[in-house]
Amino acid sequence: MNLIISTLQQTLFFLPLTLGVYLSYRILAVTDLTVDGTFVLGAATFAYSVTHGVNQYISMLLAILAGMVIGALVALMQKIVKINSLIAGILATFMLYSVNFRVMGRPNISLLDSNIILQYLQTSHTLILFVVTITFTILLFAAICYFLHSRIGMLLRAYGSNTNLVQTMGKSTTLLLMFGLAISNGLAALCGVINAQIDGYADLNMGLGMALTAIGAVVIGGHLTNKLFYRKTKFNALMGCCSCLFGTALYFFAMNFFLACGINPIYLKLLLGIVLIGFLGTAKYSNRGEVYA
Numbered sequence: 001m002n003l004i005i006s007t008l009q010q011t012l013f014f015l016p017l018t019l020g021v022y023l024s025y026r027i028l029a030v031t032d033l034t035v036d037g038t039f040v041l042g043a044a045t046f047a048y049s050v051t052h053g054v055n056q057y058i059s060m061l062l063a064i065l066a067g068m069v070i071g072a073l074v075a076l077m078q079k080i081v082k083i084n085s086l087i088a089g090i091l092a093t094f095m096l097y098s099v100n101f102r103v104m105g106r107p108n109i110s111l112l113d114s115n116i117i118l119q120y121l122q123t124s125h126t127l128i129l130f131v132v133t134i135t136f137t138i139l140l141f142a143a144i145c146y147f148l149h150s151r152i153g154m155l156l157r158a159y160g161s162n163t164n165l166v167q168t169m170g171k172s173t174t175l176l177l178m179f180g181l182a183i184s185n186g187l188a189a190l191c192g193v194i195n196a197q198i199d200g201y202a203d204l205n206m207g208l209g210m211a212l213t214a215i216g217a218v219v220i221g222g223h224l225t226n227k228l229f230y231r232k233t234k235f236n237a238l239m240g241c242c243s244c245l246f247g248t249a250l251y252f253f254a255m256n257f258f259l260a261c262g263i264n265p266i267y268l269k270l271l272l273g274i275v276l277i278g279f280l281g282t283a284k285y286s287n288r289g290e291v292y293a
Contacts, residue, residue, distance in 0.1 A: 014191060023144075024181055027157055030160075041096060041100055045062055047196055056114075056117065118197035221246040
C-alpha cells in the first residue's frame with residue numbers, strides 16, 4: 001500500500017511535465033529536450049522569488065512565464081536560425097545551466113523555512129494535499145482537452161501532422177511552434193515549481209534526465225492505452241492525457257519497486273534506463289505505422 005501511495009503521489013507531481021512533453025512530442029511532432037532546463041528554471045525562479053519576499057502565487061506565475069519565454073525562444077532557434085529541434089533543445093538546456101545558476105546565485109536554495117502552501121499541506125494535512133492534487137490534475141486534464149479541441153489546438157495538431165498544409169492555409173508555422181513550445185515549457189516550469197515545494201529546495205541538477213523520462217512515459221503510456229483500451233480511429237485528447245498518466249505511473253512504480261527491493265540507488269538510473277529501453281523497443285516494434293493517442 002505504501003508503494004502504491006508513493007507512486008501515485010510522485011505521478012501526480014510529475015504529470016505536468018509529461019503533459020508538456022506530450023504536447024511537443026506527440027502533438028507538434030518535435031523532440032524538445034529543453035524541458036530539462038525549464039524544469040529547473042521554474043524551480044529556481046520560484047525559490048529565488050519566494051526567498052526574497054515575493055508572494056508565492058506571483059512567484060509561481062513568474063516561474064511559468066519564464067519557462068514559456070524559453071520555449072518561444074527555442075522555437076525561434078528552430079525556425080529563424082534553422083537549427084534542428086533536437087540540437088536546439090540540447091543547446092538551450094546547455095545555456096540554461098548558466099541562466100539557472102544566475103537566477104539562484106548558488107547551486108541550491110532551501111525552501112524549508114518558507115511558508116509555502118504545498119509544503120505545509122505535506123507536513124500537516126496529507127489528505128488535503130492528496131485531494132488538492134487530484135483536483136488540480138482533473139482541472140489540468142480538462143484545460144488541455146479543451147485547448148487541444150479548440151481552434152488553436154487543431155492548428156497545432158495540423159502542424160504536427162502536416163506542416164505544409166498549415167502553410168497553404170496561410171498560417172504562420174513559426175508562431176504556432178512558438179505558442180506550442182511555450183505551453184510545453186510552461187508546464188515543465190510548473191512541474192519544477194511543484195517539485196521544489198514538495199522537496200523543500202531548488203537545485204541546479206534536479207532536472208537531469210527529466211526530458212528522457214517524460215518522453216519514455218509518453219511513449220509507454222501511448223503503447224499501453226492503444227493495446228489495452230482501444231484502437232484509435234480519431235484524435236482523443238482525454239485518452240492522450242490518460243496515457244501520460246499511465247506511463248508516468250508505470251515509471252515511478254518501477255522506480256519505487258526497485259528501491260523497495262533494496263537495490264542500491266547508484267544503480268537505479270541504470271535499471272530504469274533498461275526498463276525504458278525495453279518498453280520503447282516494444283512500442284516501436286508493435287506499433288510500426290500506428291498513430292498514438
